[in-house]
Amino acid sequence: MSMHCYETIYDVIVVGAGHAGCEAALAAARMGCSTLLLTINLDAVALMSCNPAIGGLAKGHLVKEIDALGGEMARNIDATGIQFRILNTRKGPAVRASRAQADKQLYRLRMKRILEQQDNLYLKQGEVTGLYLEGEELRGVDTRSGIRFLGKTVILTTGTFMRGLIHIGLTNYPGGRAGDLPSVGLSDQLGHLGFQVGRLKTGTPARLDGRTIDFSRLEPQYGDDPPAPFSFSTERITMPQVPCHIAYTNPRSHEIIRSGLDRSPLYAGVIEGIGPRYCPSIEDKVVRFPDKERHQTFIEPEGLETVEVYPSGMSTSLPIDIQIPFYRSIEGLERVEIMRPAYAIEYDYVDPIQLRASLETKLIRNLYHAGQINGTSGYEEAAGQGLMAGINAALRVKGREPLVLGRSEAYIGVMIDDLVTLGTKEPYRMFTSRAEYRLLLREDNADMRLREKGHDVGLVRDELFGHFLRKREMVAAEYERICSGRLAMNDREQEFLALHGLGDIQKGTSLEHLLRRPEITYKELAEFDDVSRETPPEVREQVEIQVKYRGYIERQLDQVERARKLEGTPLPEGMDYFSVNGLTTEVREKLAKNRPDTLGQASRIPGVTPAAISVLSIALKAKG
């Protein structure tokens, strides 16, 4: 087909305006690059394909990190969230996580408005059917409507759309998501170019008509009051807040599911793609846990202006004549009407093992992949990668070194390192257990870890950075004061110690020592210490965590220091592992296949032993 070549040469072209694409495009444009964002349907920008919620365990951490670096997701959910909760408040600070229900349409509309108002950012509708290469040089992209767009760098964020195939029972049809066209052609070209294209699947529940649910028989669950924002720059949440409701399946529901298994595309062998282990469909749960009498579901509102609700954890690809009696078997849902059926979707992804830590592909210079195309699942995982790909494409255009976050700096760093070092054969989602330095990577200190990096690349504005610097100074000063302040044993202090049964505390004890006691928090300190009372809550929180967890934090910092040497030792790009003496054939093959960038990455490849790492480091020294 002959192409009409558009006159502009963009610095960055982003393909796909999902959660990855929006962050990528905003980052590049905010860093001053002329950026084109192309997407199949402009009315589906930042659409939530599955659950209308942001955050949750480990995912909340990602959102805070995106915010600290200067991304948009946290501010978008703060402006459109209709129920906010902090999970695990009774557990340690490392695993506390924020989660919010979104008004799905408002979320999408606000993100589109932010994109439209962004300088340097051009939003256009178009389906990319292929990369445009001159020889081996990437020059731009071609679209279905016959327009060729030229760009210096390209970021692919195609989500579940490449060769998307929707399944409802044994019926299937092409689609990128229910109601959206698939992306056809692009993944074939990627395969021809040498990328390892694989097939994954995921599923979503039916959307139900809230008017046909008897909510009086369900247990309401309210959000936190007051709701705590995600973003370090949001002062407070102003959206109206609404409850979710809890319901349960029962043995009859499971019987109905079992009666339809022979027509499940999964069990009948129609679906080839591998599904998310951690987000199983209801038929998977019923088959895998036959003794479980009930499964819980949260009935989540999809927005303030719609009756549609989302039954979480109830995804299925069973036929509609099973879906209807199944949902109706749940107490309170006896008369429920389905507005959109549940379905599963299969799609093409590209194994992220073929990426560098900057998310640039190893095969084609200036091409980046981010989001579900890399085999991940989840909005937050996608957004985190999109942001990094956007930053790195912009840095490339500016001739600067890429920004790579370490495993000790951010969950985003852990995720990208996992993906590019190990690749993935099944949908990858974030968990706190994937991070070895969990106590350092908390939600509450995401700004301490990453604000400066966001400012350095030009994403965090000076004004916000100024706020952060003041906070950081206050935390340092308060920590210093707590460590040096000593009890003089005046009347107030003596009264306080007696009241809290702290008779063993002596004159001259530091406030830090007192705060380390499990029964004492800043709230108690404030009873006799006037400065504590004046200290802003976000400063108190940092100092309190630093004091209470000091031992553990120091131990993790030691481990980070020891690992730093390996992380900082690069492996030459064309290194011939077969010529290194002392490595087993298995290790040689793994290294040759994975092509790690550093000794640290090499050490995380399963089968690459500590012995092999020392052999490698000696070989590197010998090479000098």
Ligand code: FAD
């Ligand atoms: P998407 O949000 O899919 O966005 C991709 C964007 O790219 C779209 O706007 C699309 O139009 C555009 N696009 C694609 N190809 C082209 C092209 N060639 N040219 C131009 N534009 C293009 N996640 C979970 O964590 N848990 C779940 O249970 C879960 N279930 C899901 C169920 C279903 C049915 C679906 C569809 C998704 C589910 N997800 C789930 C995944 C979640 O939606 C994604 O992880 C997340 O949206 C990925 O973001 P993304 O930006 O990578 O891609």
